[in-house]
Amino acid sequence: METSRLYVGNLTYSVTEEQLEELFSNYGDVKSVKIIGDKGFGFVEMNTAEEAEKAQGALNETEFVGRTLRVEEAQPPRPRREYRRY
Numbered sequence: 001m002e003t004s005r006l007y008v009g010n011l012t013y014s015v016t017e018e019q020l021e022e023l024f025s026n027y028g029d030v031k032s033v034k035i036i037g038d039k040g041f042g043f044v045e046m047n048t049a050e051e052a053e054k055a056q057g058a059l060n061e062t063e064f065v066g067r068t069l070r071v072e073e074a075q076p077p078r079p080r081r082e083y084r085r086y
Contacts, residue, residue, distance in 0.1 A: 004052030009041040009070035020044060023064060027055035043074055 008020065017033040024030050024044045028051025035042035046052040052073070060071040 004049040005043055005045045005074040006052050006056060007041065007070075007072050007074040008044055009072075010067050011035065011040050011042060011069070012065045012067050013038060013040060015065050017042070019065070023059070024055050027051055027058055 006024075011020075015035065017035050020035065020042060021030050021033045021044075024033070024046065027046070029047035031045040031047055033042065033044050044055070046055060056071045056073070059069055062069055
């Protein structure tokens, strides 16, 4: 079964993974939630692409715990650039 991962940005630092799971579960089955510590963003994995699209459409640019959420499809991590030391 296909899953879909969403990037959730502009989070208040006090938001918990449980709060995000509860919010996104209104739009489908949440497989996992991961907040990246003290960075103000995280990832929510939904059971299907359709559920993820529904959640994204409903939650992007809405207020959650005092901040306007940015919800979009998660992109694969960019390769880190290596810097040469001279």
